[in-house]
Amino acid sequence: MVRANGEKFWCAVSGQVINPENPTEGSIWLYxxxxxxxxxxxxxxxxxxxxxxxxxxxxxxxxxxxxxxxxKAQRQNGRLAVFFLDLDHFKHINDSLGHKAGDILLCEVARRIRSCVRDSDTVARLGGDEFTVMLEDIHSAQYVGKVAEKILSTTLCRICWITLK
Structure with missing residues (x-):
């Protein structure tokens, strides 16, 4: 709904007729x-x-x-690729520079990985210093290799990847 000042808000509405025998007498509404x-x-x-x-x-x-x-890939006879990424020596960063520095690094790595893939691809954090990337609707192993190289060149990750048919 919209308030008199133009602000939108979520509203629960319930109503009840005053006289069920004669609904034309009116109703009461609660917002x-x-x-x-x-x-x-x-x-x-x-x-x-x-x-x-x-x-x-x-x-x-x-x-x-x-x-x-x-x-989806099985139904459409398509292919997808899954990467597993692990930051090298992340424990050393946390131990020597502190968890705040580690958190900043994880956020930056996440941003960089996202920048290497299409909006339709999935980048996820499994926990700790582990990330995954899923590329859907891929047409060649060369494309997967190029994405992997791009991720490696922009991050401090080690990648294991598989292509699923």
Whole structure:
């Protein structure tokens, strides 16, 4: 709904006729602003599906997307590739520079990986210093190799990749 000042808000509406025997006598409507509840639900959904630090999809979302992509590739006789990325010597960074520095590095690596793939591809953080990338609708192993090289050149990651037929 929209307030008199033009501000939009979420509203729960319920109504009741005054006299069920004669509905033309009128009705009573109750409007309740549920914006805060709605925002909390959206926040909880985001927390449940994304990594708090990087904002990337989490392990559970990645697993769901991977299962869906595998079934889609099987139905359409397509291919997809999955990368597993691990930061080299990340424990040393955390131990020597502190967890705040490690967190900054993880966020920057996430940003850089995202910049190397299409918007339709999935980049997820599994936890710690582990990331995954899923490329759907790929047409050649050369393309997968180029994406892997691009990720390697922009991050400090070690990549293991497989192409699924």
């Amino acid at each position: 309740e602003d549920v914006t805060h509840q709605r925002q909390n639900e959206e926040r909880l959904t985001r927390l449940a599906s994304s990594d708090i630090l990087t904002g990337l999809p989490n392990r559970g979302v990645f697993k769901d997307r991977l299962e869906h992509a595998i079934h």
